[in-house]
Amino acid sequence: MKIKNILTLLLFLTSISFFAQNGKIDEKREKIKAFKVSFLTTELELTSTEAEKFWPIYNAYDDKQFELRHLKMKTYLxxxxxxxxxxxxxxxxxxxxxxxESTDKELYQLREKFMSNIKKVLSAKKILLLKKSEDDFSRKLLQQYRDKANKD
Known part of the structure; x- marks a missing residue:
């Protein structure tokens, strides 16, 4: 089995156990996040050293971003x-x-901090690939949602 496949499986299982411990995250969010981890791992082709440093930084960023975008903004909306x-x-x-406006500033500062931290782990090319892969993931997720809505 290739190291990439083993790493993907390991990260997938780790993310599931992480989510199982956090009772606040609903089942759909868990599935999406696990799918995202798998997708990004495949797209970025991270080395084991990169993955070991990348995922804690990325997960902390992603969780905080979710909190700001969905929980705070939901209250405002x-x-x-x-x-x-x-x-x-x-x-x-x-x-x-x-x-x-304050939440928007927090999101911007969070992204700046994330970029600063991730530059210590990944090359500029992989950071650009990460951005592209996140956008691709969002489009893919939206397409799956649309496909499912059209079937129902």
Missing amino acids: KKLNDDNFKNLSEKEAVTLLSQI
């Missing part, structure tokens, strides 16, 4: 639904806008 939006005062709107 609930306030913007039609019923709540109509009753939103100007003061509340200013506060909400400030919170959204």
